Amino acid sequence: MLKIHDVCKTFKGTKILDHISIEIEKSSIFGLAGPSGSGKSTLLRCIQRLETPDCGLLECNGKTGFMFQDFQLFPHMTVLENLLYATKFLASKDVYGEKSANYLCMARGMLKDLGIEEKEQSYPNSLSGGQKQRVALARSLMINPDILLCDEPTSGLDIATIQDVVQLLRSISETGVTMVIASHDLDFLTKISDRIVLLKKGKIAVDVHVQQQKDPINYLKRYYT
Amino acid sequence: MVGKIIMEKLFTNFTYIGQGIGFMLQLLAGGFAIGTTMGLLLSILRHGKVLAFLVDRFVSIIRGTPLILQLSFIYFSIPSICGVRLGTLAAGIVAFGVNSSAYVSEILRSGIESLPKGQFEAAQTLRIPKYYMWKDIILPQVITNVLPALINEIIALLKETAIIAVIGGMDVMRRSQIVAAEQFEYFAPLCIAGVYYYVLVLLIEFVGRKIEKRRSYAKNS
Ligand SMILES: Nc1ncnc2c1ncn2[C@@H]1O[C@H](COP(=O)(O)OP(=O)(O)OP(=O)(O)O)[C@@H](O)[C@H]1O
């Protein structure tokens, strides 16, 4: 589904990604861990082609959705408009009219699942950090991506809300969507991922299949020091 | 008796000078319409790579030469180059429009550059077509942010229309000078012209503030 082959990226002489190769299977949930500054966001941005790798190949079979670490909601649009705007341009087999009704249902459903349905008419500036984060996640899903790239989807959330996010992502993954999730939150990552790669100093420090580890969190924690 | 004569004279002068307002507003509206449309195009072209250099040169030349020269050039020397003679109003609108477009494009460019890069990236990741990205995502935010500067530009343009006198346009300023020359008295006609200008500027400021308020409301509520 997604092949990262020998990808390098240098910023101002510093190697951020140093010959990274990963293959990610369809419908799997793939976690990216690693200390701050280890290049998680950079790798996601390379996959999305927001950055051009200096070398290597990226093979991506399908449409990607992207959730930004700093959300990048459109401040002049309401939450609902943020979610719906891009759906105007999606090709659709549906009849006109019905199409927009379906997307409206989908947007409202997602806001409900994430516990922010009462915010649909609010503007982003009036939302809390965690609320913005959930809107950003929902927005990235609105274009029906085959591969979802999430940069820190839970950093501002409480335990109960993280559970909502886990449930939503799981249900979407069950429809066949492949996910790559970068996060600091090992608890969340091990809960949701099939496999976790830990980046450190631009290299893959460890590659864990979560089911096969007895105590994946503590196993991963060792690589942070 | 004397008072009545003075009042009558003042009134005639007021109406005579005031007849230049229509002409001045036509210049302003035409100039600003061309200025914003062209300025918008220039600022977007400048954001790209292909034509950025040419646009840069153009803006630099327009800002680096006096408006009075540009106006004279369009009115007096274009006819001798290509044989088309523009009327006073048309030449004025073209000159003010082209001149204003350079300033508007600078204003918009700084607005576009100060928008977070992520807004462009977000539009890109959501697969929003370029045209719609500019129209619905980037420019609405940029225009809200640069509105005060754009209003300044309209006010500056309004005052600069006085230069139309160089090619014989009968605007408020020119009319006040004619009155002054005929009556050997400068004080009253110039004050009258000044009042007209100032009232129009106040009006533009008032409308501008209304628009600013409305747009920032949508952003922060
Ligand atoms: N556009 C850029 N220009 C220069 N340096 C950059 C740029 N983008 C990222 N970097 C550098 O690359 C390194 C990796 O950044 P990246 O954002 O990928 O880390 P991260 O693992 O996502 O960190 P965090 O967990 O804090 O989000 C950092 O040292 C950062 O300073």
Ligand SMILES: [Mg+2]
């Ligand atoms: Mg990051």
